Amino acid sequence: METGMELKVGTPKPWGRSEQVSLPALPPEVAPAEAARHRALAALVALAEALGTPDSVPTALAEAEAALRQARVAWEELERAREAAVAPAVALGTLGDEDEQRLRQIGAMAEAAAATLEREEGRARRCQRWLRAGHGLTMGLMVLCGIVLSLDSARTALGVAEDGHLLLALTVVAVSCEVAWRGLESSRRHLATAAGHQQDMALRLRDRARRVAATRASAEAAAATNEVTADVLGQLEEVTRALKKLVAAVTRDREVTPWGTRGQGFPSAAQVLGDIVEDLATSGKEHEEVARRLEVAQRALAGQG
Known part of the structure; x- marks a missing residue:
């Protein structure tokens, strides 16, 4: 509407203070x-x-x-x-009152725990390899000894009887290696599962820390x-x-x-x-x-x- 009059009410200042003009x-x-x-x-x-x-x-x-x-x-x-x-x-x-830094610290602790569990799992895996090798070697010795002890001349030369305790001892070693291997396999799976849980916790804590910071x-x-x-x-x-x-x-x-x-x-x-x-x-x-x-x-x- 044209009124023929100009109303001067100043420049619009929605920020109230001039230093706030750059507010995002x-x-x-x-x-x-x-x-x-x-x-x-x-x-x-x-x-x-x-x-x-x-x-x-x-x-x-x-x-x-x-x-x-x-x-x-x-x-x-x-x-x-x-x-x-x-x-x-x-x-x-x-x-709530969650602390971003505290969340990150707990996440770092979970990561460290996961790394420790992974190292233990690696050691268990290496022990399994040694046990598997020992089991294979023992089984090979059992076969070899069985063949050798089946010969009368060999038994006479070695001074052992056919029903000697050597095969029994090798059998005990083989069974022990197998039992130890299976026990380590179970422990290794538990270690791997625990390490995975710690990694998941670390990821969740880092994600929550990011969300707290962003919010x-x-x-x-x-x-x-x-x-x-x-x-x-x-x-x-x-x-x-x-x-x-x-x-x-x-x-x-x-x-x-x-x-x-x-x-x-x-x-x-x-x-x-x-x-x-x-x-x-x-x-x-x-x-x-x-x-x-x-x-x-x-x-x-x-x-x-």
Whole structure:
């Protein structure tokens, strides 16, 4: 709406402090919310000043209602964006008070335990190879001795009887090697299983540590921007509420008084403008010019009455 007047409300500063301009990940909805707030401020001033010339009120009122609709949409979108931005902080709460460094330390301990178990499993495997070799050698000696001792001349030369204890001793050695091999095989499987469990634990702990670190970083980023978003939301809500009150008051005056009769004035609007001026005067320097012009319009309306 062209009003012939330029409302100077300052450069949009959604960050509140100039040193925060570089804050990352500001929601894209901030810019539309700022634009809607400035349009609402301009519509607020235009409607207030139009009350002095009743013929221009319908146009100013239509623009104010359009600005209200835009502000409501922008507020709802920014509110949803703010809720999404604080989700990482909620997620961090579900992780409890876990310490990322502690998780990594426990994971390192699990890795060390897995390495120890793997070394033990390797030693057991080497012992099995020696036992298997000893078993094979003993079985070979048993066959060889069986053949040799089956010859009378060989027994006579060796001075042993056919039922000597040599074969029995070799049999005991062979059986012992087999039993030891099977025992080591069982131990080796248990060691391998335990090492696998320790490795899995180490992987889970490292993954959880990464998730805790990532969630904490997201939560900190969200906290850094949440204040910005909340400030923009608060300012937009304040301006929207003021414009809504003035639109309602003007509509009410329009229904009660003969439209276009300057003598009747806008009593409800004049009263609402006084409240709005008082609220905006304490809301920051950016609204000083707006409050001043609204005060001028309010005094003009009071003079009409």
